[in-house]
Amino acid sequence: MSLNKVNLVGRAGRDPEVKYFESGKVVCNFTLAVNRRTSNRDEPPDWFDLELWDKSAEVAANYVKKGSLIGITGSLKFDRWQDRNTGEERQKPVIRVEQLDLLGSKRDNESASTGYDDDF
Structure with a gap:
């Protein structure tokens, strides 16, 4: 048996970028900042690259802004490419989101769209 499941709650690190084919x-792609559960509030968050498709991508594009509190469930994958300058193989982890939960209130989202970020 194998299992590839990721559950995270955090704040959007930037506005979503959307591409239509x-x-x-x-x-839709954007980053998620997740604070660790430690007593040290000065510790920087962990950052994750997110990838959403179809209906979830449209919901994120319409309702997620930088600083929005969201929850995601997805799976870990690796994007692979060849570096143009060096020819070396590169890779980066990306979370393919299967479920997106908008956790903040309307007021939180309005604050996020004005540039307010209290957890970064």
């Missing part, structure tokens, strides 16, 4: 598919 001729096929009708939609993809």
